Amino acid sequence: MLKSLDAKLAEIKANPSSRAFILADAKDADMAFGVRAPGPRSYLSRRGERPARFSPEVWSRQEFGARNLPEFLDIIREVVQQGVVDIMLMSAYVNELLSIKEGLFRNSHVTPAARANDTTDVWAARHGCYTREPAQPFRSAAIDHIQCGQIECDRTTDDFPAANLGLYSVTFVNELEQDRETLLAFKEFREEAERKKFRYFLEIFDPNVDSGISAEKLGEFINDNILRILAGVPDAGRPAFLKIVYHGPKAMEELAQYDPNLVVGILGGSAGTTYDAFKLVHDAQKYGARVALFGRKINNAEHQLAFIEMLRLITDGKVSPEEAVRAYHGVLQAKGIKPYRPLEQDMVVTDQAMSYDGNASRRATAEIRNNPLAENKGNGHVASPAPKISELVTGQKHNGEVTWPKRENGAPDFDKMTSLQRNAYDEWRLKRIYG
Numbered sequence: 245m246l247k248s249l250d251a252k253l254a255e256i257k258a259n260p261s262s263r264a265f266i267l268a269d270a271k272d273a274d275m276a277f278g279v280r281a282p283g284p285r286s287y288l289s290r291r292g293e294r295p296a297r298f299s300p301e302v303w304s305r306q307e308f309g310a311r312n313l314p315e316f317l318d319i320i321r322e323v324v325q326q327g328v329v330d331i332m333l334m335s336a337y338v339n340e341l342l343s344i345k346e347g348l349f350r351n352s353h354v355t356p357a358a359r360a361n362d363t364t365d366v367w368a369a370r371h372g373c374y375t376r377e378p379a380q381p382f383r384s385a386a387i388d389h390i391q392c393g394q395i396e397c398d399r400t401t402d403d404f405p406a407a408n409l410g411l412y413s414v415t416f417v418n419e420l421e422q423d424r425e426t427l428l429a430f431k432e433f434r435e436e437a438e439r440k441k442f443r444y445f446l447e448i449f450d451p452n453v454d455s456g457i458s459a460e461k462l463g464e465f466i467n468d469n470i471l472r473i474l475a476g477v478p479d480a481g482r483p484a485f486l487k488i489v490y491h492g493p494k495a496m497e498e499l500a501q502y503d504p505n506l507v508v509g510i511l512g513g514s515a516g517t518t519y520d521a522f523k524l525v526h527d528a529q530k531y532g533a534r535v536a537l538f539g540r541k542i543n544n545a546e547h548q549l550a551f552i553e554m555l556r557l558i559t560d561g562k563v564s565p566e567e568a569v570r571a572y573h574g575v576l577q578a579k580g581i582k583p584y585r586p587l588e589q590d591m592v593v594t595d596q597a598m599s600y601d602g603n604a605s606r607r608a609t610a611e612i613r614n615n616p617l618a619e620n621k622g623n624g625h626v627a628s629p630a631p632k633i634s635e636l637v638t639g640q641k642h643n644g645e646v647t648w649p650k651r652e653n654g655a656p657d658f659d660k661m662t663s664l665q666r667n668a669y670d671e672w673r674l675k676r677i678y679g
Contacts, residue, residue, distance in 0.1 A: 249330045249355040249409075251509065253484060256534050260504055265529060265559040266485070268331035269552065270512075270539030271320050272359040272411070274313075275335045275384070276366040282316035283543040284309055289318035317342065319548060324354050326549050328556045333357045333411055333537065336385035340393045343406040358390040360410030361433065363426075365452040378422050378453050379415035381429035387442045402441055410437075411487070413447035414467050418455035427473060435480045445535075446470075446483035447511065463495025468654060473501060479505075485535050490524060493531040500532025509535025515544040518551075518572055518590045522565035526558050546583055550575045566591065608644050 252264040273281035285305075293313035298305045311319075320342060324332055332354055334342065339358040342348040349356045365379035388397045391404040412433055414426050437444055448466055451457070457465050466488060474482060485507035490496060500508045510528045512521065521541040528536065536555070545551035554568040565572065573587045583590065649660040 245351060245353060247330075247355045248353040252330060253542060255307065256507055258504060263559075263561060264534070265330065266507075266509065266535040267552070267555055267559065268333055268357075268509075268535065268537035269320075269323055269327045269329045269542055270329060270333045270537050271316070271323075271543065272333050272335050273543065275359045275362045276337065279368055280310050280315060280370075281541075282311035282320070285311050285315070287319075287546060287548060288315055289320045290321045296319070321348060322549060323552065324348055324352055326552065327353065328549075328552050329354060331355050331357050331409070333359065333539075334407075335359055336389050339390060339407050344393045355409055356407040357409040357445075358385060358407045358412060360385060360387065360390060360412045361429075363413055363415055363449075365415050365449060366413075375452060378417045378419060379426070379449070380422070381414075381426050383429075383433070387436055387440050391440070391442060397440075399440075408441070408443060409484070410444045411447055411484075412437075412444045415449040415452055416455075416466070417451045417453055418457060418465070430473070434477065438481045440591045443484050444488055445485045445509070447487040448488050448489075461494060463491030463498075466491070467495060467499045470499065474506075485509050487535065487537050489513065490528050490533070493527065496528060496531040496533060507534050509533055509537060512536070512538035512541040515540045516594050517546075517585065517592055518569050518596055519565060519592060520556055521551075522554060522568045523593060525555055526565045529559055546576055546581050547579065 249266060252266050255262050255264045273283070275281075288311070294312060296305055296312050298308065317338065320332060320334070320338070323329060330353075332349075334356065336358045339356055343356045346587060361381065361383040362385075363379045363381055364374050364377065367374035384438070386395060387410070388395055390407050390410055391397050393406055397404060410428065414430055416423050416426070433444075436442075448470055450466065455462075455465075470486065470488070478595070486499075487509045488499075488511065490510045496510075499506075510524070510533050512524070522540065525536045525538075538555070542548055542551055550572060553562070554572050557563045558565060558568050569591055570587065573583055573590065576583050649657040651657045
């Protein structure tokens with residue numbers, strides 16, 4: 245089956261004006277956080293709770309709070325079956341369980357990927373101090389383990405049973421010997437990957453220790469290092485795309501415009517507000533990003549499938565970040581899920597890198613595709629399907645309360661709407677989508 249990642253990469257390179265956008269879900273946190281990696285149990289898959297042993301005289305599972313691995317795998321399965329993301333990033337072990345032993349990706353357009361290295365700045369063990377030290381290169385997983393689950397793959401074929409895509413990360417700390425060691429390890433990996441026909445994408449973290457570089461100049465430092473290290477790498481050894489911290493419009497445009505063959509993507513960072521995530525993906529795309537890989541922002545969401553669906557609607561240009569936050573809260577309300585924050589607090593930007601006026605608005609509307617939330621909780625019944633886009637755009641009567649101005653073709657006339665009429669239209673549209 246043709247993977248959507250391959251189709252989109254080809255489209256992006258063939259047509260620079262294409263809106264094709266790659267979404268990746270990073271479910272590789274077990275390479276960093278250990279037992280807390282699966283995230284909070286406030287959200288579980290439709291399958292629900294999996295068995296776990298907790299001694300009642302010591303603590304309860306509710307007190308522990310985190311999912312176990314079987315519950316984590318259930319969520320990955322649902323995200324893949326939802327079919328909205330293009331890449332599912334996992335640890336080598338989870339990749340083996342789902343790709344090889346289960347064949348989860350065999351008939352899916354979603355591409356499996358695995359974290360190919362785990363530098364010391366992601367060693368986030370409880371009570372540890374590793375992340376406070378300058379990042380050092382390290383690899384737990386071998387390429388063969390990622391491709392076929394054993395130390396040596398059958399190289400008579402290019403058809404590997406597991407993932408043939410990996411994430412390799414580097415962290416520049418602006419210290420000569422440390423950065424030199426990082427790049428020597430990267431060089432070794434690149435050459436092995438090329439020999440074994442293993443694709444990778446390159447993640448560049450910001451310095452994890454004081455680098456002596458001010459925050460406003462850090463994007464320039466990262467951009468120059470990316471272009472410098474890749475200048476010595478021919479096409480056969482270059483990454484499929486980049487994954488970097490978003491340092492604002494100027495830094496993103498500077499890198500994205502440099503080479504049309506270089507596909508630039510962003511990483512999500514800490515969880516933050518829902519608006520942080522939605523505005524981040526919107527603005528990064530606006531200024532040149534073609535990929536977003538979100539880990540904690542998805543994994544800590546109140547409802548992961550709805551959160552992912554909103555990301556896709558934003559990157560497709562069908563809703564604005566502000567509309568997406570309101571719609572997401574509408575879904576949570578309809579499902580009886582308590583949000584972490586009330587709507588007005590969830591509409592606030594908390595990431596300082598995002599504190600600027602994007603001043604972009606989009607007026608299109610859309611249905612929720614393959615809506616995972618259509619099922620009513622616990623009763624086995626299915627709610628009425630979401631309306632078609634044409635119904636949303638034409639503004640057909642809903643309980644006799646459609647009062648906003650319309651064009652001759654029946655479409656809402658946004659230019660003539662008052663703010664109250666626009667709010668009424670938005671409320672009507674969201675109710676039609678989410679019930």
